[in-house]
Amino acid sequence: MMMCKEATRLMSLRQDRPLTFQERLSLRLHLSMCSACRECDRQFTLLHEAGRRYHPEHDDAEQDDDGH
Amino acid sequence: MNEKEDRLQRLTAVRPRLVSFALMHLRDRSQAEDAVQEAMMSAIEKSENFAGRSGYETWVFGILKYKILDAMRAQKRHGRWQPLEDEADDDAIDRQFQRDGRWQEDARPSRWGEPEAAFENEHFWQVFDACMIALPENAARVFSLRELMGLSTADICRELDIKENNCWVILHRARLRLRACIEKGWLKEDTA
Numbered sequence: 687m688m689m690c691k692e693a694t695r696l697m698s699l700r701q702d703r704p705l706t707f708q709e710r711l712s713l714r715l716h717l718s719m720c721s722a723c724r725e726c727d728r729q730f731t732l733l734h735e736a737g738r739r740y741h742p743e744h745d746d747a748e749q750d751d752d753g754h
Numbered sequence: 755m756n757e758k759e760d761r762l763q764r765l766t767a768v769r770p771r772l773v774s775f776a777l778m779h780l781r782d783r784s785q786a787e788d789a790v791q792e793a794m795m796s797a798i799e800k801s802e803n804f805a806g807r808s809g810y811e812t813w814v815f816g817i818l819k820y821k822i823l824d825a826m827r828a829q830k831r832h833g834r835w836q837p838l839e840d841e842a843d844d845d846a847i848d849r850q851f852q853r854d855g856r857w858q859e860d861a862r863p864s865r866w867g868e869p870e871a872a873f874e875n876e877h878f879w880q881v882f883d884a885c886m887i888a889l890p891e892n893a894a895r896v897f898s899l900r901e902l903m904g905l906s907t908a909d910i911c912r913e914l915d916i917k918e919n920n921c922w923v924i925l926h927r928a929r930l931r932l933r934a935c936i937e938k939g940w941l942k943e944d945t946a
Contacts, residue, residue, distance in 0.1 A: 689851075689854060689855025689856055690851065690855055690856050690857050691851045691855040691856075692855060694926065694929075694930060695926050698922070698925055698926040698929050698930075699922055699926070701901075701925075701929075702900065702906075702907045702921075702922060702925060703907065703922075722857050722862040722863050723857075723863075725862075725863035725864060725865055725866075726863040726933065728865075728866065729863055729866060729933045729936075729937075730929050730933070731869075732866060732869045732872065733901065733929060733932055733933065733936075734901055735869055735873075736869075736872075736873065736882060736901075737897075737900075737901025737902045737904070738901070738904065739873055740775065740778075740901075740902050741771065741775050741812075741815045741902070
Protein backbone atom coordinates (compact mmCIF):
# COMPACT_ATOMS: atom_id res chain seq x y z
CA MET A 687 0.00 0.00 0.00
CA MET A 688 1.32 3.41 -0.96
CA MET A 689 1.45 5.97 1.85
CA CYS A 690 0.84 9.73 1.70
CA LYS A 691 4.50 10.73 1.51
CA GLU A 692 5.05 8.55 -1.55
CA ALA A 693 1.76 9.77 -3.03
CA THR A 694 2.97 13.38 -2.78
CA ARG A 695 6.10 12.34 -4.68
CA LEU A 696 3.95 11.16 -7.58
CA MET A 697 1.73 14.28 -7.39
CA SER A 698 4.82 16.42 -7.67
CA LEU A 699 6.29 14.28 -10.43
CA ARG A 700 3.22 14.59 -12.59
CA GLN A 701 3.66 18.35 -12.69
CA ASP A 702 7.00 17.66 -14.39
CA ARG A 703 6.55 14.57 -16.56
CA PRO A 704 3.76 12.20 -17.57
CA LEU A 705 3.38 9.37 -15.05
CA THR A 706 3.73 5.77 -16.14
CA PHE A 707 0.59 3.65 -16.21
CA GLN A 708 1.60 1.95 -12.97
CA GLU A 709 2.30 5.28 -11.25
CA ARG A 710 -1.00 6.73 -12.40
CA LEU A 711 -2.89 3.73 -11.17
CA SER A 712 -1.38 3.68 -7.70
CA LEU A 713 -1.77 7.45 -7.32
CA ARG A 714 -5.39 7.34 -8.38
CA LEU A 715 -6.08 4.52 -5.96
CA HIS A 716 -4.49 6.42 -3.10
CA LEU A 717 -6.29 9.67 -3.93
CA SER A 718 -9.62 7.88 -3.98
CA MET A 719 -9.11 6.97 -0.35
CA CYS A 720 -7.27 9.96 1.07
CA SER A 721 -8.88 13.40 1.29
CA ALA A 722 -5.74 15.08 2.68
CA CYS A 723 -3.77 13.97 -0.37
CA ARG A 724 -6.54 15.13 -2.68
CA GLU A 725 -6.12 18.60 -1.18
CA CYS A 726 -2.36 18.38 -1.53
CA ASP A 727 -2.76 17.44 -5.18
CA ARG A 728 -4.96 20.51 -5.73
CA GLN A 729 -2.38 22.65 -3.97
CA PHE A 730 0.47 21.40 -6.18
CA THR A 731 -1.62 22.15 -9.24
CA LEU A 732 -2.40 25.60 -7.88
CA LEU A 733 1.32 26.23 -7.27
CA HIS A 734 2.03 25.21 -10.85
CA GLU A 735 -0.64 27.59 -12.10
CA ALA A 736 0.60 30.36 -9.77
CA GLY A 737 4.05 30.08 -11.33
CA ARG A 738 2.54 30.51 -14.77
CA ARG A 739 0.71 33.62 -13.61
CA TYR A 740 3.83 35.13 -12.19
CA HIS A 741 4.80 36.85 -15.39
CA PRO A 742 2.97 37.72 -18.60
CA GLU A 743 4.97 35.36 -20.83
CA HIS A 744 2.74 32.48 -19.86
CA ASP A 745 -0.41 34.18 -21.03
CA ASP A 746 0.39 33.10 -24.55
CA ALA A 747 2.73 30.22 -23.74
CA GLU A 748 2.09 26.77 -25.11
CA GLN A 749 -0.87 24.97 -23.61
CA ASP A 750 -0.41 22.80 -20.54
CA ASP A 751 -0.10 19.30 -21.90
CA ASP A 752 -0.37 17.21 -18.77
CA GLY A 753 -4.11 17.20 -18.68
CA HIS A 754 -4.92 19.09 -15.51
CA MET B 755 2.60 60.45 -26.87
CA ASN B 756 5.00 58.81 -29.30
CA GLU B 757 5.73 55.11 -29.27
CA LYS B 758 9.16 55.49 -27.71
CA GLU B 759 7.84 57.39 -24.73
CA ASP B 760 4.99 54.96 -24.36
CA ARG B 761 7.40 52.04 -24.18
CA LEU B 762 9.65 53.78 -21.69
CA GLN B 763 6.64 54.36 -19.51
CA ARG B 764 5.60 50.73 -19.77
CA LEU B 765 9.14 49.63 -18.92
CA THR B 766 9.12 51.77 -15.82
CA ALA B 767 5.74 50.41 -14.82
CA VAL B 768 6.74 46.75 -15.20
CA ARG B 769 10.14 47.17 -13.54
CA PRO B 770 9.09 46.14 -10.00
CA ARG B 771 7.69 42.89 -11.38
CA LEU B 772 10.84 42.27 -13.35
CA VAL B 773 12.95 42.79 -10.24
CA SER B 774 10.88 40.49 -8.10
CA PHE B 775 10.95 37.84 -10.83
CA ALA B 776 14.74 38.10 -11.08
CA LEU B 777 15.07 38.07 -7.32
CA MET B 778 13.26 34.71 -7.09
CA HIS B 779 15.89 33.17 -9.33
CA LEU B 780 19.04 34.98 -8.25
CA ARG B 781 18.27 35.54 -4.55
CA ASP B 782 20.49 38.58 -4.50
CA ARG B 783 18.97 42.03 -4.68
CA SER B 784 21.82 43.79 -6.45
CA GLN B 785 22.32 41.00 -8.99
CA ALA B 786 18.59 41.00 -9.64
CA GLU B 787 18.65 44.78 -10.19
CA ASP B 788 21.63 44.39 -12.54
CA ALA B 789 19.91 41.71 -14.61
CA VAL B 790 16.80 43.88 -14.91
CA GLN B 791 18.92 46.89 -15.82
CA GLU B 792 20.60 44.93 -18.60
CA ALA B 793 17.29 43.58 -19.86
CA MET B 794 15.79 47.06 -19.93
CA MET B 795 18.80 48.51 -21.74
CA SER B 796 18.67 45.78 -24.31
CA ALA B 797 14.90 46.23 -24.70
CA ILE B 798 15.47 49.90 -25.46
CA GLU B 799 18.36 49.24 -27.83
CA LYS B 800 16.61 46.48 -29.71
CA SER B 801 13.24 48.12 -29.66
CA GLU B 802 12.79 47.65 -33.40
CA ASN B 803 13.08 43.87 -32.93
CA PHE B 804 9.82 43.84 -31.03
CA ALA B 805 7.43 42.30 -33.50
CA GLY B 806 4.27 43.02 -31.59
CA ARG B 807 3.04 39.43 -31.81
CA SER B 808 2.96 39.22 -28.03
CA GLY B 809 2.65 42.00 -25.51
CA TYR B 810 5.53 44.38 -25.00
CA GLU B 811 5.90 43.35 -21.33
CA THR B 812 6.00 39.70 -22.38
CA TRP B 813 8.78 40.47 -24.80
CA VAL B 814 10.78 42.24 -22.08
CA PHE B 815 10.29 39.29 -19.71
CA GLY B 816 11.63 37.07 -22.47
CA ILE B 817 14.81 39.16 -22.63
CA LEU B 818 15.11 39.11 -18.85
CA LYS B 819 14.99 35.30 -18.84
CA TYR B 820 18.24 35.13 -20.78
CA LYS B 821 19.89 37.71 -18.53
CA ILE B 822 18.83 35.69 -15.49
CA LEU B 823 20.18 32.45 -16.94
CA ASP B 824 23.50 34.20 -17.69
CA ALA B 825 23.66 35.53 -14.15
CA MET B 826 22.83 32.10 -12.71
CA ARG B 827 25.61 30.51 -14.74
CA ALA B 828 28.02 33.15 -13.45
CA GLN B 829 26.90 32.53 -9.86
CA LYS B 830 27.49 28.84 -10.32
CA ARG B 831 30.90 29.37 -11.97
CA HIS B 832 32.01 31.56 -9.10
CA GLY B 833 31.14 28.87 -6.60
CA ARG B 834 28.38 30.88 -4.99
CA TRP B 835 26.07 27.88 -4.80
CA GLN B 836 25.72 25.16 -2.23
CA PRO B 837 26.37 21.75 -3.76
CA LEU B 838 23.20 20.79 -5.60
CA GLU B 839 23.45 17.18 -4.58
CA ASP B 840 23.28 18.13 -0.93
CA GLU B 841 20.22 16.42 0.47
CA ALA B 842 20.79 17.16 4.10
CA ASP B 843 17.88 19.61 4.40
CA ASP B 844 15.17 17.02 4.76
CA ASP B 845 13.87 17.94 8.21
CA ALA B 846 11.17 20.35 7.16
CA ILE B 847 9.67 17.69 4.93
CA ASP B 848 9.94 14.88 7.41
CA ARG B 849 8.09 17.00 9.93
CA GLN B 850 5.02 16.87 7.67
CA PHE B 851 4.84 13.07 7.74
CA GLN B 852 4.71 10.39 10.39
CA ARG B 853 7.27 7.64 10.39
CA ASP B 854 4.94 5.35 8.45
CA GLY B 855 4.44 7.93 5.68
CA ARG B 856 1.03 9.28 6.70
CA TRP B 857 0.47 13.02 7.19
CA GLN B 858 1.22 14.43 10.60
CA GLU B 859 -2.06 15.56 12.16
CA ASP B 860 -1.02 19.24 12.20
CA ALA B 861 0.39 19.13 8.67
CA ARG B 862 -2.63 17.68 6.87
CA PRO B 863 -3.38 19.88 3.86
CA SER B 864 -6.63 21.79 4.07
CA ARG B 865 -8.76 23.28 1.35
CA TRP B 866 -7.44 26.46 -0.28
CA GLY B 867 -10.55 27.22 -2.26
CA GLU B 868 -10.76 28.16 -5.90
CA PRO B 869 -7.42 28.96 -7.58
CA GLU B 870 -8.91 32.01 -9.29
CA ALA B 871 -9.93 33.51 -5.97
CA ALA B 872 -6.41 32.99 -4.65
CA PHE B 873 -4.83 34.56 -7.72
CA GLU B 874 -7.01 37.64 -7.37
CA ASN B 875 -6.08 38.00 -3.72
CA GLU B 876 -3.19 40.38 -3.12
CA HIS B 877 -2.40 38.72 0.18
CA PHE B 878 -1.97 35.35 -1.52
CA TRP B 879 0.83 36.78 -3.66
CA GLN B 880 2.51 38.41 -0.68
CA VAL B 881 2.55 35.06 1.10
CA PHE B 882 3.66 33.29 -2.10
CA ASP B 883 6.63 35.67 -2.45
CA ALA B 884 7.56 35.40 1.21
CA CYS B 885 7.41 31.60 1.06
CA MET B 886 9.54 31.54 -2.10
CA ILE B 887 12.17 33.66 -0.36
CA ALA B 888 12.03 31.33 2.65
CA LEU B 889 12.86 28.26 0.52
CA PRO B 890 16.38 26.87 0.76
CA GLU B 891 18.46 28.33 -2.08
CA ASN B 892 18.72 25.30 -4.33
CA ALA B 893 15.07 24.40 -3.92
CA ALA B 894 14.15 27.97 -4.83
CA ARG B 895 16.39 27.96 -7.91
CA VAL B 896 15.07 24.72 -9.30
CA PHE B 897 11.46 25.58 -8.48
CA SER B 898 11.76 29.04 -10.07
CA LEU B 899 13.30 27.64 -13.25
CA ARG B 900 10.61 24.99 -13.48
CA GLU B 901 7.46 26.86 -12.44
CA LEU B 902 8.21 30.55 -12.92
CA MET B 903 10.36 30.31 -16.03
CA GLY B 904 8.58 27.22 -17.32
CA LEU B 905 11.69 25.22 -18.27
CA SER B 906 11.41 21.43 -18.50
CA THR B 907 13.28 19.37 -15.90
CA ALA B 908 15.50 18.09 -18.73
CA ASP B 909 16.51 21.69 -19.55
CA ILE B 910 17.04 22.53 -15.89
CA CYS B 911 19.35 19.54 -15.47
CA ARG B 912 21.38 20.62 -18.45
CA GLU B 913 21.50 24.17 -17.14
CA LEU B 914 22.49 23.25 -13.59
CA ASP B 915 24.40 20.09 -14.44
CA ILE B 916 22.44 17.76 -12.17
CA LYS B 917 20.67 14.47 -12.75
CA GLU B 918 17.01 14.65 -13.65
CA ASN B 919 16.13 12.38 -10.77
CA ASN B 920 17.80 14.83 -8.43
CA CYS B 921 15.74 17.59 -9.97
CA TRP B 922 12.49 15.76 -9.23
CA VAL B 923 13.54 15.15 -5.63
CA ILE B 924 14.35 18.83 -5.16
CA LEU B 925 11.04 19.88 -6.74
CA HIS B 926 9.05 17.47 -4.57
CA ARG B 927 10.60 18.97 -1.45
CA ALA B 928 10.21 22.52 -2.69
CA ARG B 929 6.50 21.97 -3.34
CA LEU B 930 5.94 20.37 0.05
CA ARG B 931 7.70 23.24 1.78
CA LEU B 932 5.84 25.86 -0.24
CA ARG B 933 2.44 24.33 0.39
CA ALA B 934 3.08 24.13 4.12
CA CYS B 935 4.37 27.69 4.24
CA ILE B 936 1.53 29.13 2.15
CA GLU B 937 -1.09 27.27 4.14
CA LYS B 938 0.29 28.67 7.36
CA GLY B 939 0.74 32.22 6.14
CA TRP B 940 -2.28 32.65 3.98
CA LEU B 941 -5.13 30.42 5.03
CA LYS B 942 -4.71 30.54 8.78
CA GLU B 943 -4.30 34.31 8.75
CA ASP B 944 -7.14 34.80 6.33
CA THR B 945 -9.68 32.98 8.44
CA ALA B 946 -8.45 34.44 11.74
